Amino acid sequence: MxxxxxxxxxxxxxxxxxxxxxxxxxxxxxxxxVFSARSSVSPDEHYHLTHERMRVLNQRLGGGRSVLRSPxxxxxxxxxxxxxxxxxxxxxxxxxxxxxxxxVRLGDGNEELTAAVDRLDTxxxxxxxxxxxxxxxxSHISVRTRAEYDPELPGFRITTPAxxxxxxxxxxxxxxxxxxxxxxxxxxxxxxxxxxxxxxxDIRDEHGPRPGIGVDRLPDTSVTPLxxxxxxxxxxxxxxxxxxxxxxxxxxxxxxxxxxxxxxxRLVRSLTVSSSASAAGAAALxxxxxxxxxxxxxxxxxxxxxxxxxxxxxxxxxxxxxxSLFGAISSAYATTFLVDSALxxxxxxxTTAPEGDDAAGAATWAPWTAVNRELSLAKVSATTTxxxxxxxxxxxxxxxxxxxxxxxxxYEALAQIYNSAGGDNRLILLDVGRALAAGTGYQPPRAERxxxxxxxxxxxxxxxxxxxxDERWLHEQASAAVGTGTAPDALEEWNDHLWLLLELAxxxxxxxxxxxxxxxVGSVSDPRASRALRSAYELWELDAVGQRAATHLAHGRIxxxxxxxxxxxxxTVLRSFDGPVLAEGLGVPFDQLSVPIADPDYPYLLKHxxx
Numbered sequence: 001m002x003x004x005x006x007x008x009x010x011x012x013x014x015x016x017x018x019x020x021x022x023x024x025x026x027x028x029x030x031x032x033x034v035f036s037a038r039s040s041v042s043p044d045e046h047y048h049l050t051h052e053r054m055r056v057l058n059q060r061l062g063g064g065r066s067v068l069r070s071p072x073x074x075x076x077x078x079x080x081x082x083x084x085x086x087x088x089x090x091x092x093x094x095x096x097x098x099x100x101x102x103x104v105r106l107g108d109g110n111e112e113l114t115a116a117v118d119r120l121d122t123x124x125x126x127x128x129x130x131x132x133x134x135x136x137x138x139s140h141i142s143v144r145t146r147a148e149y150d151p152e153l154p155g156f157r158i159t160t161p162a163x164x165x166x167x168x169x170x171x172x173x174x175x176x177x178x179x180x181x182x183x184x185x186x187x188x189x190x191x192x193x194x195x196x197x198x199x200x201x202d203i204r205d206e207h208g209p210r211p212g213i214g215v216d217r218l219p220d221t222s223v224t225p226l227x228x229x230x231x232x233x234x235x236x237x238x239x240x241x242x243x244x245x246x247x248x249x250x251x252x253x254x255x256x257x258x259x260x261x262x263x264x265x266r267l268v269r270s271l272t273v274s275s276s277a278s279a280a281g282a283a284a285l286x287x288x289x290x291x292x293x294x295x296x297x298x299x300x301x302x303x304x305x306x307x308x309x310x311x312x313x314x315x316x317x318x319x320x321x322x323x324s325l326f327g328a329i330s331s332a333y334a335t336t337f338l339v340d341s342a343l344x345x346x347x348x349x350x351t352t353a354p355e356g357d358d359a360a361g362a363a364t365w366a367p368w369t370a371v372n373r374e375l376s377l378a379k380v381s382a383t384t385t386x387x388x389x390x391x392x393x394x395x396x397x398x399x400x401x402x403x404x405x406x407x408x409x410x411y412e413a414l415a416q417i418y419n420s421a422g423g424d425n426r427l428i429l430l431d432v433g434r435a436l437a438a439g440t441g442y443q444p445p446r447a448e449r450x451x452x453x454x455x456x457x458x459x460x461x462x463x464x465x466x467x468x469x470d471e472r473w474l475h476e477q478a479s480a481a482v483g484t485g486t487a488p489d490a491l492e493e494w495n496d497h498l499w500l501l502l503e504l505a506x507x508x509x510x511x512x513x514x515x516x517x518x519x520x521v522g523s524v525s526d527p528r529a530s531r532a533l534r535s536a537y538e539l540w541e542l543d544a545v546g547q548r549a550a551t552h553l554a555h556g557r558i559x560x561x562x563x564x565x566x567x568x569x570x571x572t573v574l575r576s577f578d579g580p581v582l583a584e585g586l587g588v589p590f591d592q593l594s595v596p597i598a599d600p601d602y603p604y605l606l607k608h609x610x611x
Contacts, residue, residue, distance in 0.1 A: 007022070007025065007587060008333070008336065008520075008585055008586070008587065009520075009523065009524050009529070010022055011584065011585045011586070011587040012524065012526075012529045012532065012533060012581065012582070012584075012585030014584075022587075025076045025080075026073075026076040026077045026079075026080040027080060027589050027592065029057060029060050029061065029077065029080070030057075030080060030081075030084050030589075030592055031592070032056055032060070034049075034052055034053050034056045035053060035056075035084050035085070035592065036594065037405065037593070037594040037609075039404070039405055039609060043220040043225060044174070046087070046225055047174045047225070047226065047227045048174070050085070050087050050088055050091050050226065051091075051126065051174070051177055053085060053088045054088065054091055054092060054095070054123060054126065055123055057077075057081070057088070057092065058122075058123045059123075061077065063121045063122060064095065064096055064100045064120055064121040064122075064123070065100075065104070065117075065121050067096045067100075068096065068100065068101055068104060071276070071279070071343075071346070071347045072347055074096060074097060074276075074280070075279060075280060075283045075343060077092075078092060078093050078096070078097070078280045078283060078284060079280075079283040079284050079286070079287040080287070080589075081284075082283075082284035082285075082287050082288055082414065083287050083288065083291045083588065083589065083592075083593065084592060084593070085410075086224050086284075086288070086410050086411065086413065086414040087224050087225055087226055089280075089284050089414070090171075090224055090226060090414075090417075090421075091126070091171065091226060093277065093280045093281070093284070094127060094128055094129055094171075094277075095120070095123075095126055095127040095128075096127075097273070097276040097277050097279075097280045098127070098129045098182060098273055098274075098276065098277050099120065099127025099128060099129060099180065099181065099182050099200075100117065100120045100121070100127055101273045101276050102129075102182045102198055102200075102244055102273045103116065103117050103120065103182070103200050103244065104117065105272070105273060106198060106244035106245070106246050106270070106272070106273070107200070107244045107245075108245060110241040111241065112239050112240070112241025112242060113200065113241045113242060116180065116200055116202075116242065119178075119180070120180060124178065125178040125179060125180040125202070125205075126177060126178065126179050126180070127179075127180055127181070127182070128170045128171060128172055128179055128180070128181040128182070128203070129170065129181060129182045129184075130167035130170045130181045130182065130183045130184065130201075130203075130231055131143070131167070131183075131184040132167065132168045132169065133145065133164070133165045133166065133167060133168060134164060134165075134166050134167075134168035134230060135162070135163070135164020135165060135166075136164065138365055138366060138424075138427065140271075140366055140367050140423075141267065141365075141366060141367055143184055143185065143186050143196045144161055144162075144165040144186065145158065145159070145160055145161070145165055145167070145183070145184065145185040145186065145233065146158065146159045146161060146185060146186055146188060147185035147186065147187050147188070147197065147199060147238070148188050149187065149188065149189035149190075149250060149254070149256075150237075151254055153237055153239070153240065154239075154240045155237060155238050155239045155240040155241075155242070155243075156185075156187075156199065156237075156238045156240070156243065157212075157235045157236065157237055157238070158183060158185050158199065158201065158212075158233040158235075158236045158238055159233050159234060159235055159236075160232040160233045160234070163232070165232075166216075166230045166231060166232040167183070167230065167231040167232070168230060169218065169228045169229070169230075170203075170228070170229060170231055171226035171227045171228055171229070172203045172204060172215055172227065172229050172231060173215060173216075173217040173218070173227035173228065173229035174227040175208070176206055177204075177206070178202070178204060178205045178206055179202075179203045179204050180200060180201065180202050180203060181200075181201055181203045181231075182198045182199070182200060182201075182244070183198065183199045183200075183201045183233075184196055184197070184198050184270065184271075185197065185199060189250055189254070189256040190254060190255065190256050192256070194248070194256055194258070194263075194266075195263065195266030195267065195270075196266060196267050196270050197243065197244065197245065197246075197248070197266075197270055198244040198270055199238050199242055199243055199244060200242040200244060201213075201236070201238055201242065203215065203231065210236070211236065211237070212233060212234050212235050212236030212237060213231065213232075213233055213234075213236050214231065214232040214233075214234070215229050215230075215231055216229060216230045216231075216232075217229050218230060222413070223413040223416055223417055224410075224413045224414055224417045244270075246262065246269055246270065247259055247262050248262070248263075267367055268367060268370045268371055271367055271368075271371055272371060274367075274368060274371050274372075274422070274423070275346065275371050275372040275375050277422050278368065278371075278372060278375040278376055278378070278379045278422050278423070279342075279343055279346055279375055281379050281382070281383075281418055281421065281422040282339040282342065282343070282375065282378045282379045282382045283339055283343060284414065285335070285339075285379070285382035285383055285385075285386040285414065285415060285418060286332075286335050286336045286339045286340075286382050286386075288386050288390070288411035288414055288415065289328075289331065289332045289335055289336075289382070289385055289386045289389050289390075289411075290332045290336060290586040290587070290588060291407065291411060291586075291588045291593070292328065292332075292386075292389055292390050292393045292407075292408055292411050292412075293325070293328040293329045293331070293332040293389060293393065293583070293586060294329075294332075294583045294584075294586045294588040294590075294598075295393070295397075295406065295407060295408060295588070295593075295595050295597065295598050296325050296328060296393035296396055296397055296401075296408070297316070297325050297328075297329060297579060297583040298583065298590075298597070298598040298599075299397055299400065299597040299598065299602070300314065300315045300316035300321055300325055300396070300397075301314050301316050301579075301580070302314065302600040302602075303315045303316075303597075305318075316579065319571065319574060321396060322574045322577065322579070323570070323574060324392050324393075324395075324396045325393070325396060325579070326536075326539060326574055326577045326579055326582075327392075327539060327543060328389045328392060328393055329536060329579065329582050329583055329586070330536040330537070330539040330540040330543070330582075331385050331388070331389050331540065331543070332385075332389065332586055333517065333520075333533070333536050333537075333540070333582070333586075334385070334513050334516075334517045334536075334540045335381065335382050335385040335386070335513070337513070337516040337517050337519070337520040338378055338381060338382070338509075338512060338513040338516045338517070339378050339381075339382055340516070341512070341515075341516040341519070342374045342375055342377075342378035343375075343378075345374065346372065346374070346375055364430070364431055364434055365427040365430050365431055366423055366424060366427040366428060366431060367423075368422070368423035368427075368428055368431070369428055369431040369432050369435065370431075373432060373435065373441070376423060376428045376432070377428065377429075377432055377505065377508070377509050377512070378509075379418070379422055379423070379425075379428070380425045380428050380429060380505075380509065381509045381512075381513060382418075383415055383418045383419060383425055384425070386411065386412075386414070386415035386418075387412065387415035387416065387419075390408055390411050390412035390415055391412060393408055394408050394409065394412060397597065400597050400602075403596075403606075405595075405596055405606070405609045406595055406596060406597045407593060407595050426502070428505075429501065429502045429505040429506065430498060430501050430502065430505075432501075432505040432508070433478060433500070433501025433502060433503075433504045433505040434482070434501055436475060436478070436504050436505065436508055437475065437478035437479045437482055437500075437501065437504060438479070439479070444471065444472045444475040444476075445468040445471055445472055445511065446468065446472075447465055447468035447469035447472050448465065449465055449469075449557075450462050450465055456569075457541070457542060457545055457558070457562060457565075457566065457569055458538040458541055458542065458569060458573065460518055460537075460541070463514060463541040463544065463545060464514065465557070466545055466548075466552055466557055466558070467507070467510055467511045467514055467544065468511060469552075469555070469557055470507050470548055470551060470552070470557075471504070471507040471508055471510075471511055473555065474500065474503050474504040474507050475504055477500055477504075478497065478500040478501055478504045481496075481497040481500055482494055482497050482500070482501070507548075510544055510547075513544075514540075514541070514544060517537055517540060518537070520533070521533050521534055521537045528581075529581070529585075531578070532578040532581045532582050532585070533582070533585075535573060535576050535577045535578065535582075536577070536582055538573045539570070539573050539574070539577065542566065542569060542570050542573065545558075545566070546566055549563055549566065596609055
């Protein structure tokens with residue numbers, strides 16, 4: 001069973017004592033030549049390579065169903081795939097965590113559906129998801145694609161009412177590769193709208209799109225490239241058994257039935273597998289952050305520089321370089337512990353029945369927080385950290401940082417796409433902020449000022465006070481400003497205060513990250529490893545306090561002297577930071593990644609990287 005926090009502790013303790021660092025759990029699956037680094041391939045060659053990697057991975061896993069038996073194992077496989085090839089991760093995540101998962105969890109196991117699941121299991125067809133509609137923002141909460149019940153099929157006919165309702169960006173455009181998608185459409189039965197349900201639809205076979213389905217390839221992109229497309233439907237027939245009906249039914253007489261409490265939660269229940277997508281995305285982004293921080297640190301250790309103040313010294317000897325790269329390492333640990341904490345609670349509470357997050361509140365801008373608020377917020381936080389760490393690492397690696405063979409641009413692209421993938425991050429923050437402001441499943445934290453002996457800004461008690469006080473103040477401001485938000489002119493009521501919701505949700509995430517990091521530090525018993533991790537914790541604390549330092553100062557939470565002392569405190573922490581041990585503790589599989597700048601002989605490796 002995968003346990004990233006435990007694995008990091010094990011690796012950290014080994015690195016602290018100069019012992020071999022254990023491989024990540026799923027690493028052996030990727031010991032195959034198909035996963036070796038490639039360069040100079042055309043877009044279609046890249047898409048075919050991704051498909052071939054999927055085929056080999058699925059074969060080595062023993063089929064898709066085996067991945068779903070344990071959420072921990074699924075996440076271990078997917079996060080390792082993200083380090084090997086972000087495009088492979090996206091393709092595998094949608095296939096396993098969304099498409100196959102939805103068919104198994106929301107379907108009724110009928111003969112028609114079982115045959116389709118068998119094809120997904122063996123990768124005879126590649127799974128996708130079709131929900132976003134191209135012409136409108138927030139289309140997830142107002143899906144217009146229609147599925148009309150047709151008793152003569154028997155089954156359903158799916159239709160795209162207008163061009164702006166075409167499904168946007170599913171990777172189904174590659175000719176010759178069968179694709180099957182979970183299509184979200186509004187069910188009409190008995191002359192009434194019954195809500196949004198998923199349907200398992202064959203989009204294309206080896207000969208092309210299936211009858212009634214139009215597939216238009218979108219322009220190629222270098223940002224996590226896949227065969228992205230627009231898909232439209234024109235009375236496309238779907239067998240009755242492909243309806244992923246959850247607890248609903250249509251009787252032989254054509255009567256639609258569903259428990260009332262489930263009908264009221266129809267969209268959330270239909271999207272229940274999105275929690276698996278959020279979990280996988282958060283795990284992958286944490287892995288990409290760890291890989292980026294470790295790559296940049298290795299390069300800085302053997303990259304020699306010349307200047308009039310120091311000749312032929314590693315660039316990591318410069319404090320400004322340490323400030324960036326040690327900060328990246330501490331952020332990698334922090335986001336890993338936050339994500340791990342959320343994933344453990346999700347895995348422990350996961351049931352076979354699809355359920356929403358009762359504490360999350362109703363969806364206002366997007367449905368994702370109503371499915372699982374903690375996972376959605378972890379995904380947002382992991383995206384923000386990954387994007388920031390990748391951008392800074394790319395800059396600190398100079399021109400080497402822009403070469404895809406050195407991996408950092410690919411990880412940064414994954415972070416960029418996850419601003420929207422798995423739910424738009426800003427919309428998630430707005431929904432989380434609204435729920436927190438309303439007190440839905442939430443109590444603002446108490447904030448007690450620590451006594452003078454504990455006033456150091458690197459003391460966890462002081463950091464805890466500052467983060468709690470900031471979140472509590474933002475909650476007071478938001479709850480007072482936005483009211484109920486249910487009046488006819490609700491937009492006017494909310495519009496000038498939306499920034500408060502964003503800040504409140506971000507402050508809440510920051511406090512959760514602080515708590516997760518602190519728990520991890522407390523769980524490391526080995527003295528040398530504990531000292532190393534504590535220095536990373538202190539550096540992260542200073543970053544967290546620094547982000548809101550002006551606000552803390554304005555509210556009298558810190559003094560002017562403490563504010564001015566922040567740079568000096570940071571230099572002190574940097575001097576005690578054990579970069580080599582902490583970078584090794586991240587457990588990045590360099591033998592599988594083949595990153596030229598991670599090796600002292602990078603000039604030679606770069607010369608031969610294209611061969």
